[in-house]
Amino acid sequence: MTTEQPRFVILLAEDEPADAHLVKAALAENEIPADLHHVVDGREAFEFLRRQGPRFANAPRPNLILLDLNMPRMDGRECLAALKQDATLRDIPVVILTTSEVERDVVASYHLGAAGYITKSADMLQYLAAIRGLGHYWIGLVRLPHQSQ
Amino acid sequence: MSDAPLRYLSKLLGFAVLYALLGKAVLLFFSTNGIVSVVWPPSGLALAALLIGGQRYFPGVFLGAFLVNIMAGLAPGASVAIATGSTLEALLGAWLLTRRGKLDLDLRSLRSYLHLVGLGGFLASSVAALSGATTLLVSGLLNVGTYWPSVLTWWMSDTLGIVLITPLILVWRRIPRGDWAPQRIVELTLLSAVTVMAGQIVFLGWYSAAFGKIALGYWMFLFKTWTAVRMGIHGVVLLVVISAIQGLWGAGLGVGFFAHDIAKTGLFNYWYYTLVLSFVGMALATYLSERQQLEVSLKDSELRYRTVADFTSDLEYWIMPDGALRYVSPSCKQITGYTADELYADPGLLTRIIHPDDQHLWAEHTHHVTAQGVPKAIDFRIRTKDGADLWISHLCRPVVDDGGQALGLRGSNREISEQKKAEAELQRSHADLRRFSEITAHHLQEPARRMASYAERLGKQLAGKLDDPEARLSLDFISQQARYQQNMLRDVERYLAADQPRGEIALSDARQTVTALLARAQDRISAAGAEITVGELPPAWIDAPRLADLFEIVLGNALQHGGAESRRRRDGAPESNAAPPDGEAAPLHITLDGERIGTLVRYRVSDNGPGIEAQYRERVFRAFERLESGGAGTGIGLAIVRRIAESCGGRAYIDVAQGGGCRVVFELSAKETT
Numbered sequence: 001m002t003t004e005q006p007r008f009v010i011l012l013a014e015d016e017p018a019d020a021h022l023v024k025a026a027l028a029e030n031e032i033p034a035d036l037h038h039v040v041d042g043r044e045a046f047e048f049l050r051r052q053g054p055r056f057a058n059a060p061r062p063n064l065i066l067l068d069l070n071m072p073r074m075d076g077r078e079c080l081a082a083l084k085q086d087a088t089l090r091d092i093p094v095v096i097l098t099t100s101e102v103e104r105d106v107v108a109s110y111h112l113g114a115a116g117y118i119t120k121s122a123d124m125l126q127y128l129a130a131i132r133g134l135g136h137y138w139i140g141l142v143r144l145p146h147q148s149q
Numbered sequence: 150m151s152d153a154p155l156r157y158l159s160k161l162l163g164f165a166v167l168y169a170l171l172g173k174a175v176l177l178f179f180s181t182n183g184i185v186s187v188v189w190p191p192s193g194l195a196l197a198a199l200l201i202g203g204q205r206y207f208p209g210v211f212l213g214a215f216l217v218n219i220m221a222g223l224a225p226g227a228s229v230a231i232a233t234g235s236t237l238e239a240l241l242g243a244w245l246l247t248r249r250g251k252l253d254l255d256l257r258s259l260r261s262y263l264h265l266v267g268l269g270g271f272l273a274s275s276v277a278a279l280s281g282a283t284t285l286l287v288s289g290l291l292n293v294g295t296y297w298p299s300v301l302t303w304w305m306s307d308t309l310g311i312v313l314i315t316p317l318i319l320v321w322r323r324i325p326r327g328d329w330a331p332q333r334i335v336e337l338t339l340l341s342a343v344t345v346m347a348g349q350i351v352f353l354g355w356y357s358a359a360f361g362k363i364a365l366g367y368w369m370f371l372f373k374t375w376t377a378v379r380m381g382i383h384g385v386v387l388l389v390v391i392s393a394i395q396g397l398w399g400a401g402l403g404v405g406f407f408a409h410d411i412a413k414t415g416l417f418n419y420w421y422y423t424l425v426l427s428f429v430g431m432a433l434a435t436y437l438s439e440r441q442q443l444e445v446s447l448k449d450s451e452l453r454y455r456t457v458a459d460f461t462s463d464l465e466y467w468i469m470p471d472g473a474l475r476y477v478s479p480s481c482k483q484i485t486g487y488t489a490d491e492l493y494a495d496p497g498l499l500t501r502i503i504h505p506d507d508q509h510l511w512a513e514h515t516h517h518v519t520a521q522g523v524p525k526a527i528d529f530r531i532r533t534k535d536g537a538d539l540w541i542s543h544l545c546r547p548v549v550d551d552g553g554q555a556l557g558l559r560g561s562n563r564e565i566s567e568q569k570k571a572e573a574e575l576q577r578s579h580a581d582l583r584r585f586s587e588i589t590a591h592h593l594q595e596p597a598r599r600m601a602s603y604a605e606r607l608g609k610q611l612a613g614k615l616d617d618p619e620a621r622l623s624l625d626f627i628s629q630q631a632r633y634q635q636n637m638l639r640d641v642e643r644y645l646a647a648d649q650p651r652g653e654i655a656l657s658d659a660r661q662t663v664t665a666l667l668a669r670a671q672d673r674i675s676a677a678g679a680e681i682t683v684g685e686l687p688p689a690w691i692d693a694p695r696l697a698d699l700f701e702i703v704l705g706n707a708l709q710h711g712g713a714e715s716r717r718r719r720d721g722a723p724e725s726n727a728a729p730p731d732g733e734a735a736p737l738h739i740t741l742d743g744e745r746i747g748t749l750v751r752y753r754v755s756d757n758g759p760g761i762e763a764q765y766r767e768r769v770f771r772a773f774e775r776l777e778s779g780g781a782g783t784g785i786g787l788a789i790v791r792r793i794a795e796s797c798g799g800r801a802y803i804d805v806a807q808g809g810g811c812r813v814v815f816e817l818s819a820k821e822t823t
Contacts, residue, residue, distance in 0.1 A: 072775040
């Protein structure tokens with residue numbers, strides 16, 4: 001899958017395989033040109049970002065991180081806080097993708113430095129539209145810094 | 150040179166001069182007819198000075214005594230000998246009196262007065278008289294014939310000097326405190342005037358035409374007694390000295406009660422009279438002063454205890470073994486509506502106001518207290534005087550005196566109607582919530598079950614017709630999620646019911662429970678390739694179903710998370726224990742055992758899996774917390790374990806098994822808990 005232009009890389013941290021699959025399916029159905037990498041919790045996200053262990057030795061640096069809030073071991077809140085503390089990782093935009101509609105979670109997420117907050121909809125059409133919007137915004141519209149590697 | 154030695158020296162000299170002047174004055178006024186042989190006030194001054202200022206002032210005594218004797222015309226040698234005797238006397242008296250702790254210089258007790266008179270007066274004077282006269286005898290200033298009379302004279306005069314003068318100085322060192330109301334001042338003045346007047350009549354022969362035949366010495370005892378009762382120590386010491394002077398004066402003039410005493414007894418009679426008069430007055434005054442102090446401290450202590458008891462908001466009482474009410478706090482009026490007087494008159498009211506429905510509780514409690522004598526709290530309702538029902542929390546304990554004699558019961562009663570109301574409210578809302586949760590969990594089960602059924606049905610209907618792997622995946626997710634929801638709802642129900650027994654609570658045989666569980670879980674154990682060891686398993690105080698739940702959940706966790714599968718899933722985590730290389734993991738080994746620890750039984754389920762990092766050991770006990778993604782676990786199991794353990798008087802936690810594996814520990818009560 002080598003192309004001239006580096007592909008847009010998304011890291012998805014999501015513990016529920018069914019939800020992870022939905023994101024993958026929505027990206028594919030919206031034909032969003034992005035590589036999706038999937039980790040199951042915050043700890044694994046950091047292993048990915050720091051290329052720890054044989055599994056992540058060649059992991060690319062993502063252009064965008066999609067973060068679920070409720071995960072085992074290190075949850076989305078802890079992960080987001082840790083990302084924003086890390087000088088080498090804090091410039092990667094993080095969008096929260098969660099079932100939680102609790103206002104407190106929304107406020108806390110932006111406070112911690114989230115770039116966006118998307119509520120997973122049970123309505124498949126709405127869900128697809130949300131992922132489509134996400135793709136257009138981050139890949140088509142916004143200019144992100146060039147990757148240093 | 151600092152001030153202190155200078156000040157000491159000037160005080161010393163001042164005192165010597167004072168002593169010499171007093172001695173000179175006594176000699177001037179009473180030198181005739183051997184009066185001096187009966188009282189020598191400077192000895193009293195000397196003892197008082199050493200008691201107040203300290204024994205280091207003895208050179209002042211010596212100097213003063215030497216001056217007096219020189220001035221009286223004695224030879225220097227004799228003067229030194231007499232002065233040495235006087236100094237020794239004062240030093241000995243002061244030493245005897247302060248030898249065992251300090252003497253109360255205010256003489257507020259009979260005991261301190263008796264000490265002063267006995268040790269400082271009689272004893273010290275006799276030693277001084279003997280040694281002084283002996284010195285004079287040895288140095289040839291006395292001959293054998295005059296030796297004994299000299300000793301006696303010295304002893305008598307110094308003793309009376311000390312008995313009269315030392316208390317006067319010590320007591321009047323401080324201005325009398327107390328009541329200075331106008332009528333009291335009038336009384337004091339009148340009493341003093343009458344006493345002095347009586348002295349004039351008795352001792353100096355005033356109005357002898359009217360009182361001559363009846364003015365006898367015993368009159369003065371009446372006035373001294375009166376003085377002791379009404380004026381205290383200060384009055385007595387002063388008026389005794391005045392009477393003594395009046396007596397001497399009369400004797401010198403040849404009038405009054407002692408008109409012929411010099412000739413008849415050589416003033417022996419006067420000496421005894423004055424000694425006894427002083428003793429009676431002072432003994433009475435000091436005794437009364439002591440009683441007065443006792444009374445004050447008793448009143449203070451009574452006030453203290455009464456305040457503590459009376460100003461309580463609870464209803465406090467003390468009931469004697471015969472049922473009589475010894476004390477009830479005034480707060481009884483606010484609580485029961487009955488006044489303390491009503492309850493004192495009818496102690497049975499305290500029992501009768503207890504609500505009819507709660508009388509049996511009270512009877513049971515009374516029985517318990519009388520049979521076992523241990524304090525025990527109960528709550529019951531009372532019906533107040535105006536018919537309202539109040540909740541009371543009652544606590545009592547037997548009263549026992551120092552000798553172990555039973556003195557009835559001491560009860561405390563706190564009004565707790567508000568708390569009871571809140572408690573009932575809370576219980577109702579708990580019950581409501583629990584019922585609602587159980588119903589909800591049940592109702593939520595239904596759609597989940599239907600979803601699972603229909604997904605399965607659809608899968609079967611489409612079997613062979615379904616080519617699209619994406620569609621197959623969706624269908625699988627639906628079934629899986631429906632099952633997951635069912636599991637979750639089952640666990641929520643179990644969590645909510647975890648603090649409620651599901652059968653009779655008894656001493657449950659854990660070995661039997663585990664044996665049955667292992668038989669049930671045989672398939673899962675084989676699937677995990679696990680090896681199980683069962684150790685000692687003492688019984689615990691719990692219902693059998695929940696004990697089975699405990700072991701089932703913890704064993705299930707070990708089977709699910711301890712195995713190689715889990716290890717592979719979590720291989721990213723840096724584990725400190727040396728895990729064998731992938732695919733060659735040692736077989737899962739689970740050990741179940743327990744031990745008695747005091748009143749608890751501690752059960753342990755240990756595995757040789759990857760263990761749980763310290764930072765997660767507490768977190769996994771929270772509901773819905775999981776350490777692994779996916780899988781069938783609901784994240785509620787350990788929360789259920791903790792809730793069951795805590796409701797059975799125990800606790801649950803995780804530590805490290807030998808070899809670094811996970812060890813789940815739960816403790817339960819081993820005995821009936823009340």
